[in-house]
Amino acid sequence: DGGITQSPKYLFRKEGQNVTLSCEQNLNHDAMYWYRQDPGQGLRLIYYSQIVNDFQKGDIAEGYSVSREKKESFPLTVTSAQKNPTAFYLCASSIGKQGAVGYTFGSGTRLTVV
Amino acid sequence: AQSVTQPDIHITVSEGASLELRCNYSYGATPYLFWYVQSPGQGLQLLLKYFSGDTLVQGIKGFEAEFKRSQSSFNLRKPSVHWSDAAEYFCAVGSSGGSYIPTFGRGTSLIVHP
Numbered sequence: 589d590g591g592i593t594q595s596p597k598y599l600f601r602k603e604g605q606n607v608t609l610s611c612e613q614n615l616n617h618d619a620m621y622w623y624r625q626d627p628g629q630g631l632r633l634i635y636y637s638q639i640v641n642d643f644q645k646g647d648i649a650e651g652y653s654v655s656r657e658k659k660e661s662f663p664l665t666v667t668s669a670q671k672n673p674t675a676f677y678l679c680a681s682s683i684g685k686q687g688a689v690g691y692t693f694g695s696g697t698r699l700t701v702v
Numbered sequence: 703a704q705s706v707t708q709p710d711i712h713i714t715v716s717e718g719a720s721l722e723l724r725c726n727y728s729y730g731a732t733p734y735l736f737w738y739v740q741s742p743g744q745g746l747q748l749l750l751k752y753f754s755g756d757t758l759v760q761g762i763k764g765f766e767a768e769f770k771r772s773q774s775s776f777n778l779r780k781p782s783v784h785w786s787d788a789a790e791y792f793c794a795v796g797s798s799g800g801s802y803i804p805t806f807g808r809g810t811s812l813i814v815h816p
Binding site: 631636680689690692693694 | 711736738743744745746747748751792803804806807808809
């Protein structure tokens with residue numbers, strides 16, 4: 589079955605460490621997105637990519653980085669510059685380049701700073 | 703800029719009762735509107751979407767939503783709630799001009815009593 593796979597499901601980061609969250613899709617979707625979810629705050633857009641080798645900052649890109657070397661993969665790195673990284677991270681994809689037809693979401697990665 | 707408001711943080715209903723979750727948006731042109739559902743610790747699933755045409759939209763799991771331009775609303779309804787409907791519900795609005803990337807509301811948590 590087609591879908592989006594996020595790994596790992598749980599991730600623990602020590603202070604000062606960079607960590608990378610994986611997102612892979614086999615839906616042949618053009619666009620991919622990273623969202624951060626905190627309790628009571630809904631979803632906030634971190635980065636998005638509409639085509640390979642191109643990506644744009646979202647509303648809260650500081651302290652994060654991404655790459656899009658392959659259509660099916662859009663990994664997110666949480667750098668040490670992100671001062672409050674504990675959150676639930678969601679990856680999504682869409683057929684259209686800008687999500688107008690709706691998103692397909694992965695099951696998320698919960699990141700905790702220890 | 704587009705924005706979306708979900709006025710209710712929590713809604714409690716009895717199993718078998720009807721449900722209405724409120725969503726108000728702010729956008730000048732005709733918006734693209736979505737409702738998503740999220741089970742605990744999972745990603746979001748698209749319930750339904752409105753782009754144009756009939757203002758009453760049918761979705762999955764027996765949900766429907768009605769677009770009311772005069773009230774800037776897109777409320778989600780279900781005639782009879784099941785215990786399995788307990789989840790977090792998110793409304794999202796996208797624009798037909800400029801970036802289509804939707805803005806999400808903060809969510810409404812649905813609690814279902816037996």
